[in-house]
Amino acid sequence: MSAEDKPRARKAPRKLSEANINRREEILQATERVLRQEGYSGLTARKVAAEAGFSLGHITYNFNGMDEVLSETYRRLSGRLRESTASSxxxxxxxxxxxxxxxxxxxxxxxxxxxxxxxxxxxxxxxxxxxxxxxxxxxxxxxxxxxxxxxxxxxxxxxxxxxxxxxxxxxxxxxxxxxxxxxxxxxxxxxxxxxxxxxxxxxxxxxxx
CATH class of the missing domain: 1.10.357.10 (Tetracycline Repressor, domain 2)
Incomplete structure (x- = not known):
């Protein structure tokens, strides 16, 4: 992931609106699709933004950087696993x-x-x-x-x-x-x-x- 593709870190908003929550979810879904297609070595914030159909600024506004995007993507992935094992x-x-x-x-x-x-x-x-x-x-x-x-x-x-x-x-x-x-x-x-x-x-x- 190149330096120019990393959104600048920011402080997370204290309270997310429903629109923010939906936008974050769309970004995380797009991140997962890019990872599935190109792997971590091919992941960039620009590719995620393009996959989600947003400008790069939407990632900067909704996340503290790509590390947070990846962390939340991993949470979603592991959450599905826990739900599956719990339902069993x-x-x-x-x-x-x-x-x-x-x-x-x-x-x-x-x-x-x-x-x-x-x-x-x-x-x-x-x-x-x-x-x-x-x-x-x-x-x-x-x-x-x-x-x-x-x-x-x-x-x-x-x-x-x-x-x-x-x-x-x-x-x-x-x-x-x-x-x-x-x-x-x-x-x-x-x-x-x-x-x-x-x-x-x-x-x-x-x-x-």
Whole structure:
């Protein structure tokens, strides 16, 4: 992203009007489309403005810069994932079944779409060089990890020994899920994906018998 394409930083308005909210949403949708088409390396504020059909000044007025635009785009992306995993939760199902549904909800066709995965990985890369995006990514990761840990604690029940295994399982499963997304992007191997998710559940059953 070139320096000339970065909108000048500004202070966010204290209260957004409905028109501002709608305009921000259109800009974020346009940003996601540009990222899907061209990736992070091809993203510029000018391309986003053109995709949205606005002048560059609309981005400057509605956001504090492209780092904020990217952060909010990542929030929308992760928000859809959390909504999907939350909607998979059947309150009357056993804890182990709820955990399995939670894990599988992150690997539906929507989240395995190449454009979605490219956008996700590009935003991970952007977090390496932007403190703003890194903070957003860290917070969203923590939310998802907390949701996973809650499911694992439900499986462990009140058994103290089993509950001590939950932090190990949580970290292992989080790393495995990230690996499954990356492996899918490389190989598109349905059997490999099924085996990976089955392996996650086998590990849970082994450590939380």
């Amino acid at each position: 939760d059947a309150a009357d199902a056993p804890p182990l079944a709820r955990l399995e549904a939670f894990l599988r909800a992150a690997f539906t066709a929507e989240f395995l779409d190449p454009g979605h995965l490219r956008l996700r990985i590009d935003l991970w890369s952007a977090a390496l060089t932007s403190e703003v995006i890194a903070a957003t990514e860290s917070g969203l990761y923590a939310h998802y990890r907390s949701d996973l840990e809650t499911h694992l604690l439900a499986v462990a029940g009140d058994d103290a020994a089993r509950r001590t295994q939950v932090p190990v399982l949580t970290d292992t499963l989080m790393a495995t899920l990230d690996g499954l997304w990356l492996d899918w992007m490389r190989r598109r191997d349905k059997a490999g994906l099924r085996n990976g998710l089955a392996g996650c559940m086998a590990l849970v059953r082994a450590l939380l018998p």
